[in-house]
Amino acid sequence: MRVLLVDDEKELVATLAERLALRDIYARWACTAEDALKAVDECEFDVAVLDVKIPGMSGLELKKIMERKCPETRFIFMTGHGSEADFKTGVAEAGLHYYLVKPVKLEVLVEKMKEVLQNEGEAR
Amino acid sequence: MSFHLRLKPKFWDHYDVAAGPFKHLFDFRRMWRQAVILTAAVSIMPLVLMALIDYNIGRKAMNSEILLRTSRLVSNTRRTVSYFLEERKAAVEFVIRDNSYESLGNPSRLNQVLGNLKRAFGGFTDLGIVDPSGRQRAYSGPYELAGADYSGQAWFEQVMDLGVHISEVFLGFRREPHFVIASLHGEPDGSGYIVRATIDTEIFQELLSNLEISGEGDAFIVNREGVLQTPSRFYGKTLEAIPLAVPPYKEHTQVLDVAGPDGVPLVMGYAYIQNTPFILMICKQKPKLMEPWIQSQWEIFWFLMVSIAAIVVVVLWVSTFLVGRIFEADQKRVATLHQVEYSNKLASLGRMAAGVAHEINNPLAIINEKAGLIKDLFAFKKEYAADPRLAALVDAIIGSVERCATITRRLLSFARHMGGEARVGPLRMEDVVEEVLGFSIKEASYRSIEVDFEVADDMPEMETDRGKVQQILLNLINNAFAAVSDGGRLEIRVEPVEGDRVRISVSDDGCGIPESDVGKVFEPFFSTKSYQGGTGLGLSITYGLVTELGGTIGVESALGKGTTFTIVLPVKLKPSGGERNACAAG
Numbered sequence: 001m002r003v004l005l006v007d008d009e010k011e012l013v014a015t016l017a018e019r020l021a022l023r024d025i026y027a028r029w030a031c032t033a034e035d036a037l038k039a040v041d042e043c044e045f046d047v048a049v050l051d052v053k054i055p056g057m058s059g060l061e062l063k064k065i066m067e068r069k070c071p072e073t074r075f076i077f078m079t080g081h082g083s084e085a086d087f088k089t090g091v092a093e094a095g096l097h098y099y100l101v102k103p104v105k106l107e108v109l110v111e112k113m114k115e116v117l118q119n120e121g122e123a124r
Numbered sequence: 125m126s127f128h129l130r131l132k133p134k135f136w137d138h139y140d141v142a143a144g145p146f147k148h149l150f151d152f153r154r155m156w157r158q159a160v161i162l163t164a165a166v167s168i169m170p171l172v173l174m175a176l177i178d179y180n181i182g183r184k185a186m187n188s189e190i191l192l193r194t195s196r197l198v199s200n201t202r203r204t205v206s207y208f209l210e211e212r213k214a215a216v217e218f219v220i221r222d223n224s225y226e227s228l229g230n231p232s233r234l235n236q237v238l239g240n241l242k243r244a245f246g247g248f249t250d251l252g253i254v255d256p257s258g259r260q261r262a263y264s265g266p267y268e269l270a271g272a273d274y275s276g277q278a279w280f281e282q283v284m285d286l287g288v289h290i291s292e293v294f295l296g297f298r299r300e301p302h303f304v305i306a307s308l309h310g311e312p313d314g315s316g317y318i319v320r321a322t323i324d325t326e327i328f329q330e331l332l333s334n335l336e337i338s339g340e341g342d343a344f345i346v347n348r349e350g351v352l353q354t355p356s357r358f359y360g361k362t363l364e365a366i367p368l369a370v371p372p373y374k375e376h377t378q379v380l381d382v383a384g385p386d387g388v389p390l391v392m393g394y395a396y397i398q399n400t401p402f403i404l405m406i407c408k409q410k411p412k413l414m415e416p417w418i419q420s421q422w423e424i425f426w427f428l429m430v431s432i433a434a435i436v437v438v439v440l441w442v443s444t445f446l447v448g449r450i451f452e453a454d455q456k457r458v459a460t461l462h463q464v465e466y467s468n469k470l471a472s473l474g475r476m477a478a479g480v481a482h483e484i485n486n487p488l489a490i491i492n493e494k495a496g497l498i499k500d501l502f503a504f505k506k507e508y509a510a511d512p513r514l515a516a517l518v519d520a521i522i523g524s525v526e527r528c529a530t531i532t533r534r535l536l537s538f539a540r541h542m543g544g545e546a547r548v549g550p551l552r553m554e555d556v557v558e559e560v561l562g563f564s565i566k567e568a569s570y571r572s573i574e575v576d577f578e579v580a581d582d583m584p585e586m587e588t589d590r591g592k593v594q595q596i597l598l599n600l601i602n603n604a605f606a607a608v609s610d611g612g613r614l615e616i617r618v619e620p621v622e623g624d625r626v627r628i629s630v631s632d633d634g635c636g637i638p639e640s641d642v643g644k645v646f647e648p649f650f651s652t653k654s655y656q657g658g659t660g661l662g663l664s665i666t667y668g669l670v671t672e673l674g675g676t677i678g679v680e681s682a683l684g685k686g687t688t689f690t691i692v693l694p695v696k697l698k699p700s701g702g703e704r705n706a707c708a709a710g
Contacts, residue, residue: 009486015493022504080485102485103492103529 001113002044005029006036006062007051007078016049019106033057036066043070047113052079074116076109078102133444135451152451159443167435175428179421186417190339190391191379194408197335198393199377201343202404204331206397208247209290212305215245216321220309225317228253234264247327249302254318256284265322267298274320283308283318290400293325293353293362301325301362303353325362329354335406339391339413343406346370353402359385368392370403384409463665470595474539481532481539488528495521534562538594548697551590553618553626554579560597561616564605571610580619586626588697592669599666600630600689607634607687624695625675631688637681645679673697 003025005013013029020027028045030036033056040048048066050059063075076098098116100109135152219228219237227233238251250265258275274280283289283306291304302322310316332343332354344356350370352362359366367385371378377395384390389410396403499518538559557577568575604614615631637645644650646667670677675693 009490011490012486012493015490015497019493019497019500022500080482080489101533103489103525106493106496 001025001117002046003027003113004036004039004045004048004073006033006048006054006059007031008053008055009051016106016109020110023110025110031055033062036062037069040066040070040073043072045070045073047074047076047116049076049078049109049113052077074098076100076112076116078104133448133451135447138451150454152447152454155450156443156447159447160439163443164436164439167439168432171428171431171435175424178424182417182421186414190408190410190413193338194391194393194406195377195379197337198379198395198404198406201332201335201406202377202395202397205328205345205402205404208328208331209305209397209400212245212247212321212323213288213290213307215241215248216305216307216319219251220307220319225253225309228317228319229262231262231264234262238264241321247323249322249324251322252320254280254306254320256316256318260320261317269297272297279304279306280318292347292351292401295363303328325354337406337408339408339410341406341408343404345397345402345404347401348403358407366405368405368407371405381410459664463668466665477535478539481535484528485532488525488532492522492525492529495525534559538563547591548587548589550585550587551593552583553586553593553628554583556590556593557597557616557618557628560594560601563598564601567605568614571612573605573608573611574613576613576615578615578617582620583618584620584624584626584695586693586695588673588693588695592673593693596666596669596673596691597628597630599662600691603662603689604630604632604634604687607636608632609634620695621692625692626695627690627692629688629690631686633686636683636685636687637679638683639681642679642681646677 003017003020005016005027006029007013008031010029010031013031017027017029028039030039033054036048036050036054039045048063050062052059054062059077066073066075078100080102098112100112133156135156138150138152219241223233223237228237234251234253238248241248241251250263250267250269252260252265252269252272253262254274255261258273258277258280260270260272260274263270263272279289279291287308287310289304289306291306293301293303295301302325304320304322306318306320308316308318328345332345335341335343337343342357342359344359344366345353346366347353348370350366350368352360352364352366355361356366359368368382371380371392371394373396375396377393379391379393382390382392384407391408391410391413392405393407394403394405495518499515499522502515502518557579561575561577565575567573601614601616608614613633615629617627617629617631619627621627641650645663647664650664667677670691670693673693674697675691677692678690679687680690681687
């Protein structure tokens with residue numbers, strides 16, 4: 001499983017990536033939308049974990065661009081806001097089913113990532 | 125409560141501290157005063173004006189009526205008196221023409237003539253024949269006047285000059301008031317004689333005393349010096365001077381307003397009787413004449429007074445009622461403003477809480493991951509295998525982060541429903557109560573307050589506005605916490621009731637509410653905690669919110685034993701009229 005972590009908090013994504021690596025999961029991270037898009041050039045990721053708000057654009061916009069580039073990639077959203085409104089818009093506009101509220105337990109994150117890959121067909 | 129206090133309207137002592145520069149707009153006492161003065165003036169002024177105009181016109185009409193009537197009476201009486209005198213003058217003339225000097229000189233003939241005159245005309249007392257030297261040649265009558273000498277007397281001189289004469293009333297030889305009609309019969313040769321008749325003043329008086337005169341009237345005759353020729357009712361006997369000024373000579377009848385000798389205003393009509401020394405005068409007392417009219421004016425006056433009193437009562441009542449209504453509306457407006465301010469405050473508080481929670485979530489996530497990494501390192505790398513105490517410390521950090529996360533999540537979830545637009549959605553009442561209680565649980569434990577929360581098993585899922593339910597519960601639970609003392613007890617019970625309703629009761633064993641205040645707790649600005657910073661709006665806003673959700677709220681309290689607030693809410697909130705219309709239009 002290859003994972004891309006995108007969040008404006010470098011410390012958070014870097015630590016998360018390191019912890020995933022310890023569990024033999026390939027993880028890269030980006031702090032801006034620009035960096036994230038550069039990273040997905042090769043479409044090497046199975047799952048992208050995006051913050052709802054990323055400097056440069058919103059998580060949902062980034063998801064749309066990345067989906068066009070790499071239709072195989074699945075998405076999980078993270079939010080510090082826990083806002084129902086955001087969640088509902090997300091579901092309506094982008095078929096957003098996977099959604100975690102910060103702070104996240106690593107075990108929960110790993111489980112969600114597995115779930116997202118298993119439900120590949122149903123997610124749409 | 126005294127009568128005075130019960131009459132005093134609510135707005136009387138109202139003082140709007142917050143009105144600022146628009147204070148005059150909320151001076152209800154002034155508003156009331158203006159309303160009373162203006163309406164009373166507008167309704168009473170025309171009435172008073174009409175009454176005054178009526179009074180003036182009436183008085184003038186009455187005055188001219190009196191003058192006219194007096195004038196007519198004087199004219200008629202003058203004609204009667206003149207006619208009476210003319211008649212007697214003509215009778216004397218007839219005697220002269222019908223009889224020769226010789227036959228009149230015969231006493232028996234003279235007696236016969238006097239008898240005829242008395243019978244035919246009346247009023248004649250005696251009859252005498254006077255020769256040009258002034259000596260009475262023949263006399264018929266009750267007195268011994270034959271041979272009396274009249275030369276040198278004024279009447280004799282005048283009759284010799286003018287041929288005819290009517291004298292003033294005088295006493296003469298006989299000491300009885302009488303007057304004389306004398307006529308000269310002149311012969312072409314210069315000789316001649318005078319026929320002199322004396323007229324009894326009694327018949328003269330009868331003419332006047334038979335008059336019916338209104339207003340304590342008095343009719344009499346004076347001579348040109350103001351000496352009474354007939355007795356007067358009020359101004360003296362015959363031959364006494366009247367205490368009134370003799371009016372100036374006028375050809376026609378005159379009526380004057382004069383002051384009587386005792387100051388009573390009089391209406392005086394007079395007429396100079398032509399070719400005689402007589403002036404006919406009729407005096408009426410003005411106040412007596414005006415009496416009936418004054419009487420009717422009194423009736424009008426009382427009617428006016430009663431009308432004014434009725435108008436004043438109605439004006440006072442209407443003004444008090446209307447200004448009271450305005451006051452009530454204003455109080456509602458102020459309460460609504462405060463409520464809006466309150467929900468705004470709540471909304472900003474919600475936004476702030478959400479912002480803070482969000483901001484805290486990010487560093488929390490980092491702490492979480494860093495601590496997780498340390499733990500991972502202990503687990504995955506042998507070289508870090510260390511003191512188990514370190515692992516425990518890391519676990520403690522992660523545990524605290526978890527606790528913080530619970531708080532921020534609860535805050536976010538709560539803030540989401542605070543303020544903002546109304547959103548009706550499904551909710552479980554027990555969850556909302558738990559959530560609200562979550563904020564107070566620490567306080568409860570610090571103050572050792574026992575919180576007993578009971579939920580019935582068969583609670584239905586409700587569909588209503590979560591934000592409002594939160595506010596209602598928050599207000600009631602906060603109130604309960606404020607009421608109980610440390611170590612007290614709080615009981616919250618949630619259960620379904622008949623008619624698809626849910627009852628929530630919040631009881632405390634705190635100070636309770638005095639019986640006199642129980643009815644007022646839902647009124648805006650009623651507060652027992654004002655010195656502790658209470659606005660007195662909490663329960664009034666709660667009441668408003670419960671009403672908006674289609675529910676009812678009640679309170680039971682015993683002083684010193686505690687208070688129970690009971691809310692009954694419908695399970696499903698019926699859409700309000702406005703929304704229904706919008707749907708129909710769509």
